[in-house]
Amino acid sequence: MLWRRFRNKYHLIGTYCEKCKTGFYPPREVCPECRRGGKIVEKQFSNYGEIVTYTVVSAPPAGFEKGAPYALAIVKMDDNGPNVVGQVVDCDDEKLGMGLRVETTFRKIYEDGKEGIVQYGLKFMPITHENL
Amino acid sequence: MNTGIVGYGAYVPRFRIKVETIAEVWGKDGEAIRRGLLIDEKAVPNYDEDTATISVHAALNALRRAKIDVKDIGAIYVGSESHPYAVKPTSTIVGEAIGASNDYTAADLEFACKAGTAGFQMVMGLVDSKMIKYGLAVGADTAQGAPGNALEYSAAGGGAAFIVGNKKNEMIAKVDETYSFSSDTPDFWRRNLAKYPSHGGRFTGEPAYFRHVKNGTEGLLKKMGADINDFDHVVFHMPNGKFPLSMAKKFGVPMEKMKSGFVVQKVGNTYSGCAVLGLAAVLDVAKAGERILVTSYGSGAGSDSFAFTVSDNVDEKRNLAKTTQMYIDNKSYVSYPTYAKYRGKIC
Amino acid sequence: MLSTGAKFAKGVDMRVAVIGVGLTKFGEVWTKSLRDIALEAGVKAISDANISAADIDAMFIGNMSAGRFSGQEHLGALVADQVGVSIPSTRVEGACASGSLALREGVSSIMAGLSDVVLVGGAEKMTDISTEYATTGLMGAADEEWEGFHGMTFPGLYALMARKHMHDFGTTHEQMASAAVKNHHNATMNKDVAQYPFEITVDKVLNSAMIASPLTLLDCSPITDGAAAIILCREDLAKKYCDTPVYVTGSGQASDTLALHDRKSLTGLQAAVDASRVAYKMAGIGVKDVDVCEVHDCFTIAEVMACEDLGFCKKGVGGKFIEDGNTQIGGKIPVNTSGGLKACGHPVGATGIKQASEIVLQLRGDAGKRQVNGAEIGMTHNVGGSGATCVVNIFRR
Numbered sequence: 001m002l003w004r005r006f007r008n009k010y011h012l013i014g015t016y017c018e019k020c021k022t023g024f025y026p027p028r029e030v031c032p033e034c035r036r037g038g039k040i041v042e043k044q045f046s047n048y049g050e051i052v053t054y055t056v057v058s059a060p061p062a063g064f065e066k067g068a069p070y071a072l073a074i075v076k077m078d079d080n081g082p083n084v085v086g087q088v089v090d091c092d093d094e095k096l097g098m099g100l101r102v103e104t105t106f107r108k109i110y111e112d113g114k115e116g117i118v119q120y121g122l123k124f125m126p127i128t129h130e131n132l
Numbered sequence: 133m134n135t136g137i138v139g140y141g142a143y144v145p146r147f148r149i150k151v152e153t154i155a156e157v158w159g160k161d162g163e164a165i166r167r168g169l170l171i172d173e174k175a176v177p178n179y180d181e182d183t184a185t186i187s188v189h190a191a192l193n194a195l196r197r198a199k200i201d202v203k204d205i206g207a208i209y210v211g212s213e214s215h216p217y218a219v220k221p222t223s224t225i226v227g228e229a230i231g232a233s234n235d236y237t238a239a240d241l242e243f244a245c246k247a248g249t250a251g252f253q254m255v256m257g258l259v260d261s262k263m264i265k266y267g268l269a270v271g272a273d274t275a276q277g278a279p280g281n282a283l284e285y286s287a288a289g290g291g292a293a294f295i296v297g298n299k300k301n302e303m304i305a306k307v308d309e310t311y312s313f314s315s316d317t318p319d320f321w322r323r324n325l326a327k328y329p330s331h332g333g334r335f336t337g338e339p340a341y342f343r344h345v346k347n348g349t350e351g352l353l354k355k356m357g358a359d360i361n362d363f364d365h366v367v368f369h370m371p372n373g374k375f376p377l378s379m380a381k382k383f384g385v386p387m388e389k390m391k392s393g394f395v396v397q398k399v400g401n402t403y404s405g406c407a408v409l410g411l412a413a414v415l416d417v418a419k420a421g422e423r424i425l426v427t428s429y430g431s432g433a434g435s436d437s438f439a440f441t442v443s444d445n446v447d448e449k450r451n452l453a454k455t456t457q458m459y460i461d462n463k464s465y466v467s468y469p470t471y472a473k474y475r476g477k478i479c
Numbered sequence: 480m481l482s483t484g485a486k487f488a489k490g491v492d493m494r495v496a497v498i499g500v501g502l503t504k505f506g507e508v509w510t511k512s513l514r515d516i517a518l519e520a521g522v523k524a525i526s527d528a529n530i531s532a533a534d535i536d537a538m539f540i541g542n543m544s545a546g547r548f549s550g551q552e553h554l555g556a557l558v559a560d561q562v563g564v565s566i567p568s569t570r571v572e573g574a575c576a577s578g579s580l581a582l583r584e585g586v587s588s589i590m591a592g593l594s595d596v597v598l599v600g601g602a603e604k605m606t607d608i609s610t611e612y613a614t615t616g617l618m619g620a621a622d623e624e625w626e627g628f629h630g631m632t633f634p635g636l637y638a639l640m641a642r643k644h645m646h647d648f649g650t651t652h653e654q655m656a657s658a659a660v661k662n663h664h665n666a667t668m669n670k671d672v673a674q675y676p677f678e679i680t681v682d683k684v685l686n687s688a689m690i691a692s693p694l695t696l697l698d699c700s701p702i703t704d705g706a707a708a709i710i711l712c713r714e715d716l717a718k719k720y721c722d723t724p725v726y727v728t729g730s731g732q733a734s735d736t737l738a739l740h741d742r743k744s745l746t747g748l749q750a751a752v753d754a755s756r757v758a759y760k761m762a763g764i765g766v767k768d769v770d771v772c773e774v775h776d777c778f779t780i781a782e783v784m785a786c787e788d789l790g791f792c793k794k795g796v797g798g799k800f801i802e803d804g805n806t807q808i809g810g811k812i813p814v815n816t817s818g819g820l821k822a823c824g825h826p827v828g829a830t831g832i833k834q835a836s837e838i839v840l841q842l843r844g845d846a847g848k849r850q851v852n853g854a855e856i857g858m859t860h861n862v863g864g865s866g867a868t869c870v871v872n873i874f875r876r
Contacts, residue, residue, distance in 0.1 A: 005624065010229045026625045026738075053646070053745055055638035056692040057630065061615040064630035066179050066473065069689075072635050074740045083740040086629050089178055090146045092464065098646055106188040106229050107180040108216075109628060118216050120184065120225060121628065128462050132196075132454045 002119060009121040012104060014082060016043035023082040046078035047104040048127065054088065054096060063110045071096055075124055090125040101127045133310075135256045136303030136443065138200065138266065139295035141193025142412040143186050144399055144459035147176040149471045151285050157468045158280050165285055170373020174400025176466055177274045177289035179474040183212040184222045186272040186405070188229040190293035193453035194268070195230060197304065198295040203233040205295070206264025207255050211247025211404045212291075213322065213329075214274045215240050226270065237264075244320060245369055246430025247271060247404040248292070253310055253436060255296045266297045273403035278328035279477055286372050288400025290459075292408035304415060304449050305424065305440040311352040312436045313344055320431035331431075337375070340433050345369065345379050348435025349427045356439060363439070364422040365389055367410035369429035370396035392417050393426075398460050404430075411440075413456040418442045491761050495586045496717035496724040497874065498710050499528025500836040505705035505824030506674040513549045513604035518561040520706035520829075521600055528710040530720055535710075536594035538568040539584040541577035541601035542828035547616040549604050558600065574620030575777065576863030577601060578707065578831025579870035583730055585711045595713050601829035602706035613702050617827070620864040622738035634699050634778065636739050636865040638691035641780035643745045645693065647795070652693055654798030655779035656684035659697055659821050661807055662776060666818025668849035672833075673817070674703055674824030684779070698779040700819075705826030707833040723843045728856075729762030729873035731755060739865045746795075748866035751788035755860070758871040762856075766790035769812060769873075770854040771841045773834035775862040776819040782806075785860050786814070789871070808851055816841060816849045834859040835872060842876040 005026075007013055014025030018039040022031065025045060031038030054073035057064075064070070071088040088096060089107060102124040109121045150173045152162030166172055177186065187210050195202055210223040223238035241247040241254075248271015255267025272291025277283025297303070319340035322329040332340075345368050353360060360366070366385045368376035373396050380390050393410030402409050407428035414424050420442050427437040472478045501523025503516045511519070517540070525532060540558050545551045552570075559568035573580040578601030585599035605613055618627040621636060644650045660681055666673035684697040717724035733753035736742055742749065759765060766789065774789070776782035783797035791812050792800035800806070806814035817823045817837040820830060838857035840846045854876070861870045 002624070002628070006228050009628075011231060024741075053639045053643040055635050055642060055694075056689075057632055057635045057638075058688070058692075059614065059632065059634065059690045060611070060630055061618055061627070061632055062609075062611040063615070065611070067630065070630060072629060072631055072639070074639055074745065085626060085631065085738070085740040087180075089180060090464075098642070106185050106192075107178075108182055108185060109180070110630065118182070118184075119628070120229070123180070123629075129454055129458060132452075132458075 010106065012045040012047060012077065012084065012122065014043055014045060015040050023080070025082040025084050045081040049075040049077040049081065049084070049102060051098055051100045051102060052076050052083060053098065073124060075102055087123040088125065089123050095126060103127045133260060133307055134298050135259045135296050136306040137294050138297040138299070138302040138304060139194040139198025140292065140304060140412050140415050141190045141197065141453055142292045142409055142456040142459060143189035143193065144175045144290040144456070145177040145181050145186070146462055146464055147178060147466045147474070148173040148463045149176050149466055149468070153468055154284055168374065169285055170377065170397055171286055171400055172397050174286060174288035175290050175402065176471050176474060181289065182216045182274055183210070183214050183272045184216050184225045186274065186289060186291045187222060187226045187270040187293065190272060190291045191226055191230050191268055191270055194293040194295045196453040197449045200266055200295065200297070202231050204265045205232050205268050206236050207258050207267040208232065208236055208238040209241055209251030209254055210270045210272065211241040211243065211251045212271070212273050213242055213244055213247065213403055214276070243434060244430035244432050245371070245403045245406055246428040246434055246436055248408040249428040249436035249438070252294055252296065253312070256307060256310065259296050259298050266295055269294050269296065271404040271408040273405050275401060275403040276328055276475060281328070283329065283331065286401040288402050290399055290402035290409055291405030292412040294408070303443045304446050305442045308439040308441055309352055309356040310436065310438045311348060311355050312434060313348040313351050314434035315344070317433035319433055336431070340431060341371065341375050341429050342379060344433050344435040345427050345429050346382070348437040349383065349425070352437035352439060358439065360385060360425065362423060363389065363425040365392050365414045365418055365424045367393035367407055367414060367426040369407045369427065370394070370410060371401050373397050395456065395460065409456065415446065416450055416455040416457060418446060420444045420446055493726070493728050493761065494714040495589050495711050495727045496714050497727065497835070497839050498712050498717055498721040498724050499524045499530070500839050501527055501708045502672050502833060502836055503706045505672055505703050505826060507606045508704040513545055513551060513602060514557055514561050516604065516704060516706040517558050517600060517602040520602065520708040521558065521562055521598060524598065524708035524710050528720055530596065530710065532562055532564050534596050535564065535566060535598050536596055537566055537588055538598045538600065539581040540568065540570050541581035541831060542570055542603060543572060543574050543577050544616050544619060545604070547619065548608055548613070573868045574863035575775070575827045576831055576861045576868045576870050577828040578833070579859065579861035579872060580831070582831060582835055582872060583732060583870060586727055586730060589711060589713055595716060597711045598708055599711060599832060600706065600708035601832040603826035603828040604704050605702045605826060606704050610702065625738050632691060634691035634694050637778040637780050638694045639739060640745055640784065641693055644780060644783065647746055650783060650798035652685055653681050654802040655698060655783055656681040657802040658776060658779045658782040659684050661801065662815045662819040663822040665808065665816050665849055666822035668847065669818050669823060673822055674701055675822045676818065694778055694780070700777045700821050700825035703824035703826040705824055705829050705833070707829045707836050709832055709835055709839065725839045725842045726875045727872060728875045729758040731757030731761065732868070732870045735867050737864065737867045747784050747788050748862060748869055750866050750869035751785060751860060751862065751871070754869045754871040755789050758873050762873040764856060764873065768856050769858050770856050771813050771816060771838065771851045772858045772860065773817060773837050774814055774819070774860040776815060776821050777825060777862070781862065782814065782819070789860060808849055813851045816846060816851060831859065831861040831870065834861060838874050842874055
């Protein structure tokens with residue numbers, strides 16, 4: 001039941017420890033560094049970031065066959081945001097690489113079969129126009 | 133009538149397929165089809181795009197231009213004939229994804245290619261009656277033609293979203309008048325559970341498209357006591373390139389007034405997202421004080437006609453989000469097999 | 480993150496011996512079900528220890544996903560039923576590290592004085608479902624809600640680490656491939672158990688089908704059916720059953736974030752570093768004292784990182800270290816003499832026990848053609864998920 005995570009899945013909303021200034025996505029309720037001494041607040045992170053590492057998956061799990069091969073990357077979000085994992089779409093093969101600037105894009109993630117729920121969430125795509 | 137567009141946004145998927153590429157698969161003369169339809173290529177949604185994702189992107193662009201608090205949106209209507217669910221609204225997915233409050237009314241609309249403009253009229257009414265502060269109307273589709281069918285050359289993906297409000301200083305364009313013309317005309321349909329639409333061939337022309345667009349437009353002009361020559365930009369629904377241009381010819385509208393909203397040649401027919409995408413493209417280039425006439429057409433059948441006057445702050449607001457042209461220019465061609473896979477024609 | 484319990488390591492006097500091992504043939508075992516292979520490994524271990532089932536006080540069974548792979552839960556009872564005993568029998572789950580966790584549970588039970596003789600086993604039946612569903616099932620070891628959701632796969636997770644390692648340290652695909660080549664060679668000397676006992680070449684690895692770039696098919700461990708069991712007993716009772724007991728002298732276990740992207744480092748497994756520190760300290764040895772080691776090479780890059788995390792070589796040079804032959808039999812520190820996960824096979828829940836079995840055989844001098852001469856101290860490195868759980872166990876002759 002991902003419904004309870006829609007707010008975090010549809011937006012880069014996680015949490016942030018105001019004491020050690022660390023962002024968490026997915027959200028954490030306890031700061032691993034500050035423990036009970038930390039102060040956790042909700043935070044919307046930047047939708048822009050840079051690819052830290054990536055792969056192109058050719059052997060997908062059940063339900064992801066249609067998109068294969070698809071790229072997955074860990075992206076470091078701007079403004080000292082957290083690392084976030086997601087697919088990279090609308091990106092030419094030769095462009096995909098370490099350090100590529102990307103932005104979030106709202107996409108279909110998978111379908112629970114032909115009759116099930118359609119899951120939506122964020123993927124990444126190359127930035128076509130900075131700040132637009 | 134005291135409503136206007138305070139924010140608008142377009143979205144066109146990145147992939148394109150050329151009319152020739154499709155024609156080649158079916159052993160047709162691509163060049164002749166291209167000239168006949170006045171369509172060079174059409175936008176193909178990625179495998180992970182649907183009416184909901186297209187609507188969200190268009191709505192986010194509209195919000196950027198509107199510069200309003202998203203929590204003030206009191207109504208969301210998404211018009212489409214390719215809603216991801218038969219039962220379960222697209223409009224609430226859009227609401228969640230743009231960060232709306234829960235304090236809004238919503239529904240999905242269907243009226244072939246004019247469900248987007250129908251939604252626009254609905255939010256106009258809600259805003260004008262002060263039931264809501266702002267309303268969001270989206271027209272979007274991931275239209276499909278059956279493989280080998282004439283519609284396959286034109287049926288495309290894309291859409292546009294509009295935030296309607298009543299504060300003059302926020303308006304990009306004021307709505308001067310709207311008029312609708314409807315009749316029971318079975319020119320194009322899709323039965324429940326059918327994968328692809330069917331159509332009445334040549335019947336879709338004279339008694340369907342042309343009758344409704346003509347009457348819709350004339351009704352608007354009559355209602356507001358205007359002449360079509362008073363307008364600087366004209367958008368007629370674009371099921372292909374040929375129909376709107378021959379409609380324009382009948383009205384005596386010169387090509388330069390059609391040009392700014394004539395997106396069909398490089399995008400295809402985005403169905404519920406078609407006339408509205410044309411309007412978004414016009415707003416990307418229109419000057420303050422200019423007047424815009426838009427007439428949509430939905431099979432079944434009906435036309436919604438609108439008259440707008442562009443406001444002063446159009447220059448400042450249009451640069452706050454990606455323009456329609458930016459989307460049209462950012463493209464990558466796909467082969468027929470890839471297109472067939474992305475659009476679920478083979479799986 | 481909080482520390483990993485290293486404070487307990489010093490002063491722990493391990494008093495547990497291994498007196499028997501049993502392994503099934505690893506591979507696509509079409510004629511046998513989960514219960515068949517579990518029983519086979521258990522009976523072999525009991526015979527090897529020269530005990531009877533009546534001597535066993537408790538059983539701990541490592542298994543990751545029988546519910547998903549075979550529709551069978553309640554593995555503890557299943558195994559007790561098959562063996563025909565009514566003693567405590569418990570399933571232990573820690574993804575691909577389930578086997579080593581079971582072993583630690585067995586050790587704990589003996590150390591606590593609850594048991595004298597314990598059977599610890601691991602079993603996994605993975606070929607009764609399609610590869611796509613196995614891939615999905617294995618993703619249960621990662622963060623389902625935040626990684627699996629996006630279509631992430633295990634090869635994908637390790638590919639993300641491989642790409643970063645290549646980027647940061649200049650590690651080459653050829654270097655990674657050399658681990659697979661070496662492990663396949665070792666497997667040719669372990670024909671009774673190994674799934675793929677044949678030679679491959681670096682070129683073959685580089686040119687095999689792409690799974691998750693840069694990792695190809697031959698960078699990946701296979702989907703395997705298999706079971707393994709060992710018999711643990713109180714140190715002071717060991718000689719009663721066995722002339723050549725092997726002793727468990729150190730054990731470390733550590734945890735890390737479930738999701739890879741949450742970690743500080745993407746080029747090593749902190750849980751492996753932490754677990755090995757505890758184990759070394761407990762065993763009172765240094766890395767140089769280790770004569771033979773089984774590491775968790777679920778992917779070639781995993782063996783590269785293991786060599787670094789365990790301290791066999793410096794951070795960043797694991798690829799070259801392997802390529803230069805340091806981990807071959809006869810090299811500085813022979814790694815994966817069994818053939819590793821890559822060539823011996825990777826029935827996930829059984830892997831930790833298979834690793835322990837291989838080390839026991841090496842320390843007893845029973846490893847045949849792949850024997851590491853004079854091996855006295857051996858180690859296992861067993862990873863769950865993409866490094867969220869790591870267990871390092873140290874054994875001594």
